[in-house]
Amino acid sequence: MLELIEAILASTLDFAPSIVLAALGGVISERSGVVNLGLEGMMRLGAFFAAAATLATGSPWIGLGAGMLAGAVGALLHGWLCIRWRSDQVVSGIALNLVALGGVTFLVEALYGSTDTERTATIGKLVLPGLDSVPLLRALSGHSWLAWIALAAPIVMHLVLYRTALGLRVLAVGEKPQAAATLGVSVAGIRYGCVLASGLLAGLGGASLSVSTLDQFNNHMPAGQGFIALAAMVFGKWTPLGAFGASAFFAAANALRISLASSIPWIKDVIPSGFLLALPYLLTLLLLAGFVGKARAPAADGVPYDPEVR
Amino acid sequence: MADLGLRQKLFGPSRHWLLVPVLSVLAALAICFVAIWLTGKDPVQGYAKMFGGGLGSLRALGDTSLKTSILTLTGLSVALAFSVGLFNIGAEGQLVVGALVAAWLGHAFAPGTALIHIPIILIAAALAGAGWASIAAWLKVRRGVHEVISTIMLNWIAIHLVESWLVVGPLAARSTQSQVSLPGTAQIEATAELPRLMGEINLGLPLALGMAVALFVLLKWTTAGFELRAIGASSEAARASGIDVARRTYLAMALAGACAGLAGAILILGVHRQYPAIFHGGYGFDGIAISLIGGNHPLGALLAAAFFGIIRAGGTKLQLLQIHRTFPELIQGLALLLVAAQMITRHLLTKVAGRAPQGKEAIDA
Numbered sequence: 001m002l003e004l005i006e007a008i009l010a011s012t013l014d015f016a017p018s019i020v021l022a023a024l025g026g027v028i029s030e031r032s033g034v035v036n037l038g039l040e041g042m043m044r045l046g047a048f049f050a051a052a053a054t055l056a057t058g059s060p061w062i063g064l065g066a067g068m069l070a071g072a073v074g075a076l077l078h079g080w081l082c083i084r085w086r087s088d089q090v091v092s093g094i095a096l097n098l099v100a101l102g103g104v105t106f107l108v109e110a111l112y113g114s115t116d117t118e119r120t121a122t123i124g125k126l127v128l129p130g131l132d133s134v135p136l137l138r139a140l141s142g143h144s145w146l147a148w149i150a151l152a153a154p155i156v157m158h159l160v161l162y163r164t165a166l167g168l169r170v171l172a173v174g175e176k177p178q179a180a181a182t183l184g185v186s187v188a189g190i191r192y193g194c195v196l197a198s199g200l201l202a203g204l205g206g207a208s209l210s211v212s213t214l215d216q217f218n219n220h221m222p223a224g225q226g227f228i229a230l231a232a233m234v235f236g237k238w239t240p241l242g243a244f245g246a247s248a249f250f251a252a253a254n255a256l257r258i259s260l261a262s263s264i265p266w267i268k269d270v271i272p273s274g275f276l277l278a279l280p281y282l283l284t285l286l287l288l289a290g291f292v293g294k295a296r297a298p299a300a301d302g303v304p305y306d307p308e309v310r
Numbered sequence: 311m312a313d314l315g316l317r318q319k320l321f322g323p324s325r326h327w328l329l330v331p332v333l334s335v336l337a338a339l340a341i342c343f344v345a346i347w348l349t350g351k352d353p354v355q356g357y358a359k360m361f362g363g364g365l366g367s368l369r370a371l372g373d374t375s376l377k378t379s380i381l382t383l384t385g386l387s388v389a390l391a392f393s394v395g396l397f398n399i400g401a402e403g404q405l406v407v408g409a410l411v412a413a414w415l416g417h418a419f420a421p422g423t424a425l426i427h428i429p430i431i432l433i434a435a436a437l438a439g440a441g442w443a444s445i446a447a448w449l450k451v452r453r454g455v456h457e458v459i460s461t462i463m464l465n466w467i468a469i470h471l472v473e474s475w476l477v478v479g480p481l482a483a484r485s486t487q488s489q490v491s492l493p494g495t496a497q498i499e500a501t502a503e504l505p506r507l508m509g510e511i512n513l514g515l516p517l518a519l520g521m522a523v524a525l526f527v528l529l530k531w532t533t534a535g536f537e538l539r540a541i542g543a544s545s546e547a548a549r550a551s552g553i554d555v556a557r558r559t560y561l562a563m564a565l566a567g568a569c570a571g572l573a574g575a576i577l578i579l580g581v582h583r584q585y586p587a588i589f590h591g592g593y594g595f596d597g598i599a600i601s602l603i604g605g606n607h608p609l610g611a612l613l614a615a616a617f618f619g620i621i622r623a624g625g626t627k628l629q630l631l632q633i634h635r636t637f638p639e640l641i642q643g644l645a646l647l648l649v650a651a652q653m654i655t656r657h658l659l660t661k662v663a664g665r666a667p668q669g670k671e672a673i674d675a
Contacts, residue, residue, distance in 0.1 A: 085653040095647035102640025110349040274475025281463040
């Protein structure tokens with residue numbers, strides 16, 4: 001039993017970073033009032049460009065940087081359409097997903113003549129000395145640096161959002177942009193900044209798939225993780241710590257599915273893996289319907305800001 | 311209400327509704343033409359293969375007709391929900407549910423004649439899609455859950471429950487000798503296979519054409535259609551004038567789900583002949599692109615589906631040039647992005663025309 005818990009904890013730490021980072025990207029964008037359904041596409045851009053840059057330079061850290069930049073470029077396009085041109089945010093996000101899907105497939109084929117890249121170097125693993133013989137805690141050792149970044153990022157975002165003037169401006173812009181503008185806050189500036197941050201985070205989440213979780217980009221990436229992140233954002237009630245908790249919970253459900261399949265094969269007949277895969281979405285739907293608590297989106301989420309309208 | 315005005319401009323009827331989509335598709339074709347050229351391949355040959363591959367032979371026309379019918383139906387699904395101002399991102403899940411019901415009835419039920427078997431399957435698949443979509447309508451009407459989020463969640467619930475449980479578990483085909491599960495559900499009966507016109511053309515095409523025309527008539531000339539459009543224009547005004555908004559919302563989402571469910575059934579009865587182990591391929595998400603590129607108009611969606619049906623069927627021929635067969639999907643995605651960016655297109659058009667009022671008119675029309 002202890003071994004099973006350790007296995008689940010360990011694989012949660014391996015699965016969660018990509019979802020946590022992308023979900024935080026969703027939170028920061030939507031708290032400023034820009035709906036971001038393009039997380040999946042930004043993750044895909046991040047995953048591909050991280051692998052490509054790592055192959056070109058040999059350094060997975062440069063790869064992570066390239067993945068973040070690629071996510072940011074996708075996000076800026078989304079932001080420009082939504083903020084400058086007040087385009088429909090839902091359509092823009094979906095369009096970004098489709099372009100990233102087709103565009104990256106085209107690029108992989110053009111650059112590598114295949115649907116996958118070659119093997120890349122990966123981000124190093126952090127071995128915590130002295131934990132090897134401590135039950136339970138030893139599961140914390142030997143994980144990619146990304147796991148620790150994904151643990152720190154939600155706390156940083158929480159502190160920035162709720163404890164700094166900048167963070168309070170972001171929240172104001174997402175709830176009552178007209179009122180924030182009256183106080184001299186640049187609604188467009190804040191929203192651009194948040195959408196950019198969202199792209200950096202989602203790009204990093206995608207990058208973690210290709211140069212940390214795996215050691216190559218393959219054409220299935222990110223395989224719907226952007227939508228799991230979206231569900232985690234909603235389930236976490238649009239807060240950084242909530243989104244982190246939801247992402248970790250969803251990742252643990254996935255880890256449970258995989259660990260159970262290998263350690264207790266008969267469990268598949270009792271709890272089919274499809275149930276565990278569908279669980280995050282089902283729980284999110286139940287939460288939204290008010291059957292388990294209540295979630296509310298930021299008041300100005302998805303509403304383009306028009307300075308002439310009061 | 312800034313957003314309402316924008317929604318109307320984006321999705322509402324306009325005298326110039328064809329202009330932006332056509333320009334968007336042309337620009338997407340141009341961008342992708344340059345992309346092929348940049349990779350050192352011959353774009354003229356590529357485009358010739360892509361269009362030729364979709365139209366060149368009877369066999370190609372068969373594939374084109376199939377893709378056109380699927381894209382038309384998922385496009386109609388999205389367009390119909392738009393008529394009441396709802397964004398149906400759930401066509402993918404509705405299609406999966408319809409496909410599953412079609413695969414199951416295709417082998418579990420054997421009336422002995424195609425004349426009974428096929429219509430019953432099609433109706434059941436449409437009802438299944440409608441039922442799945444109605445969950446989102448219920449959540450919207452009774453619980454105030456935004457349909458964008460609920461339909462995304464319902465997509466993944468359907469995909470995982472069907473593909474990681476039902477198809478590999480309770481409904482998996484068993485081989486006759488052993489109890490080993492084969493990938494996918496059992497083969498459908500011969501009486502459930504969709505007949506092909508002229509040997510190749512899928513029966514789905516006339517079905518999709520019929521649906522497009524029927525929904526056009528419904529929206530344009532019936533009281534129910536008028537009420538749907540009234541809700542789309544302003545649900546508050548519609549409610550104030552005595553329209554039962556909840557009832558019409560259910561109607562619109564149910565019809566939307568029925569279209570997507572039918573698309574799933576056509577894929578099963580016309581192509582796969584079982585629910586295969588790997589199936590869901592994004593046709594539901596394509597429906598969003600098709601609907602918006604088609605101006606959210608039933609006949610516009612049909613046109614967009616025909617165009618993308620041709621080049622997507624021709625996509626396989628691009629492999630001769632070492633270009634991935636999904637390249638036409640990139641063109642489709644870019645065209646959608648450009649439709650989303652239509653404020654820019656309209657702005658540029660205004661500048662080119664040199665007459666500001668005309669551009670303003672085009673937006674307000």
